[in-house]
Amino acid sequence: MKKTVHIIPVGHTKTTLTEGMRQYPFHKIILVLGKTAGPGEKKAEAVAAEIRGEFGKVAEIEEIHVELDDIYTAAIAIAKNIRAEEKQGSTVMVNASGSLRTIGISCYLACAVTGATLYVALPAYEKGVLTGIRQVQTVPPAPLKDAGREELLILKYLNKHGTLDSVDTLIQGLRGLEKTAQGFQKERARMSYH
Template identity: 30%
Template sequence: MTYTHVVFVGHHKDRLMDSITRYRKYPIHRVTLVLGSDDSSGERISRRVADKVKHELSPLFEVTIIRVDKRDIMNAASQIVDLIQKEREKGYQCILNISGSLRTFSIAAYIAGCLTQSPMITSIPRYDESDQEVGVEEIIELPTIPVQYPRKDQVQLLEAIAGSSGYLEDLILQLNPRMKDEPDVFAKERSRLTHHLKKIEEMGFVTKEKIGKQVVFSLSPLGRIYGKVCKGDILRING
């Protein structure tokens, strides 16, 4: 299996180059440089760094540059999950390299890496006698935190929430249309779904809002990202 090295670009070219060329645990075929989508002064520095890195790496790898939203962490994590899905569809696994990234990129990449169980690395910078940074002293592999994933029936409920108004009665009928004419069964199903909704709310996948006398459920940002993970078959859904 070959890998795409996904590198989140900051302002330190030497650190990025060292972390890419020295990390050889997996066979790398492609490098994707990730920049922010805004036009801030700091991002302009990152773009110049990315151009230099691409120029130096192009003889060795297939190099592309993409942009994601670095200001909204959950949106950035969602875009990174999209990238991982697309790479896996092409037959590549992804390594997420946050050695030289800005803080928001690091957080977003770590969320995406944990959700997709992708390898992640960072590095400790090396300095010369004048205290100037001159590359990487050590590359560190980051552990992924286990994510509590919903069971299959809970995943079906998340999918129903995504495709409905979010009212409990609507969710029941969407999952079991025949229950409309069975009041006793409907009441039991309402109790069952209420239990599952409480569980996935505690897991952070849904939020609820009271409108009048009714409660409306909707996917949280984490729930929307997890929906992408499920659709991309990145992970085996728990039984």
């Protein structure tokens, strides 16, 4: 039987997280928490404990810890977990219902590059009090164009070296060409296309 794994960034309310997840099959839950224990993270840890208490007997539960303020690093960590679960034959769903905006963006990016399903449970309120969820929506990824060999080379270079001050610096780093070298302007025009 194929397992369904839910990756859930934990926020401050359990309701949207758990009620959204209940709309789908689940066999394993991976809770995403912050690496740094600030005041908000203490609340998230308490919600995670509630989830473990409620679902620990019916589903396998794991935790991963990410940098909450670093969108790309968190996206990479989430994507790695998605890939690892998919490699084991599981279907992976990501529930961004209660996460911080930054982690919600990380989840979107991770799902866009892996093809995992992203969903959110929209909360229901009565007299300003959260009463449950009113709807669960899946969030389709934006269509991504496959990156070519040259684009991947550029992305790997930028990932390794970080932000660069200009295309010229990129050309010097990738091709070893100085600004005064023959063919530099042609290479600059070509690189600017990417």
